[in-house]
Amino acid sequence: MSRIALSTLLAASFGAACVGDAPTFTGDPTPDANTAELTPEEEVELQFNTEVAPLLTNFCSACHGPETTVPFMGPSAEEMYSSVKEWPNLVSLQAPSASSLITRGAHSGPAWQPDQLTVVRQWIEAEAELAPDQGPVLETTPFVPVEGANIIDLAEVGLTGATITFEMDALSTGMYIYRMSLNAADQGVHIVHPTFIPWEGDSPLPDPVDRFSNVDIYAGVQESTSVGGGTLILVGVDSTSPISVRFGVAEFSDQGNDVLEGCNAVAEFTANAQGPLSQACVSCHGGNNGGATAATDMTSINDLSPEGQAAACGQILSRVNLLDPNNSSIFLAAEPGSALGHPFKFNNNNANFEAYRAALITWITAEQAAAPQP
Numbered sequence: 001m002s003r004i005a006l007s008t009l010l011a012a013s014f015g016a017a018c019v020g021d022a023p024t025f026t027g028d029p030t031p032d033a034n035t036a037e038l039t040p041e042e043e044v045e046l047q048f049n050t051e052v053a054p055l056l057t058n059f060c061s062a063c064h065g066p067e068t069t070v071p072f073m074g075p076s077a078e079e080m081y082s083s084v085k086e087w088p089n090l091v092s093l094q095a096p097s098a099s100s101l102i103t104r105g106a107h108s109g110p111a112w113q114p115d116q117l118t119v120v121r122q123w124i125e126a127e128a129e130l131a132p133d134q135g136p137v138l139e140t141t142p143f144v145p146v147e148g149a150n151i152i153d154l155a156e157v158g159l160t161g162a163t164i165t166f167e168m169d170a171l172s173t174g175m176y177i178y179r180m181s182l183n184a185a186d187q188g189v190h191i192v193h194p195t196f197i198p199w200e201g202d203s204p205l206p207d208p209v210d211r212f213s214n215v216d217i218y219a220g221v222q223e224s225t226s227v228g229g230g231t232l233i234l235v236g237v238d239s240t241s242p243i244s245v246r247f248g249v250a251e252f253s254d255q256g257n258d259v260l261e262g263c264n265a266v267a268e269f270t271a272n273a274q275g276p277l278s279q280a281c282v283s284c285h286g287g288n289n290g291g292a293t294a295a296t297d298m299t300s301i302n303d304l305s306p307e308g309q310a311a312a313c314g315q316i317l318s319r320v321n322l323l324d325p326n327n328s329s330i331f332l333a334a335e336p337g338s339a340l341g342h343p344f345k346f347n348n349n350n351a352n353f354e355a356y357r358a359a360l361i362t363w364i365t366a367e368q369a370a371a372p373q374p
């Protein structure tokens with residue numbers, strides 16, 4: 001059977017269900033008789049079109065069909081199959097049970113009934129079996145972070161000896177995760193796009209916090225690198241929720257430390273950020289206060305040579321989350337009234353804090369514009 005016949009079949013079921021009738025198949029009256037001629041790819045497409053598409057059409061198309069706000073069913077019946085497969089996170093071939101088509105549950109729309117869920121799951125599993133081998137899923141086992149220091153052992157994702165370390169403060173409705181770094185042991189490591197996934201019981205929450213989609217970092221032998229600015233706030237999760245971390249890439253690498261980190265907008269850093277940091281922060285972070293300097297190193301801020309400013313800019317960039325600048329620790333630490341305890345908060349003068357933030361944001365905006373696109 002050809003693709004055209006498949007879509008005719010689908011168009012019939014889509015159209016019929018829209019007016020509330022039982023599907024009438026006008027395309028090929030005897031699909032079963034032809035099954036033997038189908039390629040495996042055509043077979044799963046047929047499985048989708050005959051089993052899953054009618055469910056979506058009946059129960060989901062009012063809000064996910066053409067011209068809705070979340071139109072994952074695509075612009076037309078013919079495109080439903082490709083659209084559902086390509087919509088971000090809807091169908092995960094690497095981890096079928098993490099597909100949001102399965103995990104979404106009751107929302108403004110209904111949850112699947114158990115028998116419907118089985119149909120959807122079986123189709124996604126059939127797709128996953130056909131998918132080219134993408135290697136093992138790079139995800140750590142969920143664990144409950146403690147307040148204070150935490151260590152994630154990356155042996156589980158193949159990086160024996162390497163860890164991600166961070167500190168956690170419980171918030172009333174979430175967790176504040178900070179000083180997050182990637183640490184290599186006897187071999188250098190490379191990670192791309194870590195995703196932090198909170199869990200509720202045995203299920204991952206459907207909307208993982210994806211603040212680090214642009215993270216692509218290396219840590220050299222026995223070295224550490226800040227992960228995407230080091231700070232992450234998980235809101236709307238219980239502070240005792242388990243968390244797992246999934247990686248786009250996690251591999252050994254001899255590329256050395258930090259090769260991709262470094263500023264692209266050093267001139268803007270010097271023009272906008274150097275002065276305010278020098279004035280407000282260097283007294284403690286410039287070396288006089290060991291604890292402060294270890295937490296955030298600003299020893300190069302007042303070195304106005306070109307090399308000095310490039311280094312200073314890099315020191316601060318490692319504390320900036322380029323995807324969500326206001327959630328960078330250089331703001332959260334010093335913001336009057338923020339959840340983070342820190343000895344200096346602009347003497348609780350909001351106007352002075354906002355002036356500092358605006359000056360640094362000018363530099364960060366230039367840094368974002370100059371960053372290579374992921």
Ligand code: HEC
Nearest residue numbers: 059060062063064070090100101104107108109110111112
């Ligand atoms: C009455 C309207 C309505 C119906 C019916 C409905 N949904 Fe939804 N759905 C929404 C809205 C609104 C959103 C976006 C807001 C949200 O994520 O809750 C959404 C989002 C989703 C998402 C997340 C998509 C994304 O990219 O973030 C999935 C998955 C989903 N729905 C699955 C389904 C399934 C499966 C059905 C049918 C069983 C269904 N929905 C039926 C209203 C609906």
Ligand code: HEC
Nearest residue numbers: 178179280281284291292295296319329330333334343344
């Ligand atoms: C009075 C001294 C002092 C001043 C001034 C000061 N800090 Fe700190 N800062 C510290 C100390 C001490 C720590 C370490 C706290 C700890 O160990 O928990 C720290 C920690 C930090 C951290 C790390 C927190 C984290 O989440 O990892 C950041 C970021 C930071 N400071 C930023 C700043 C910025 C930005 C300024 C200027 C606007 C500033 N600090 C001014 C003393 C200071």
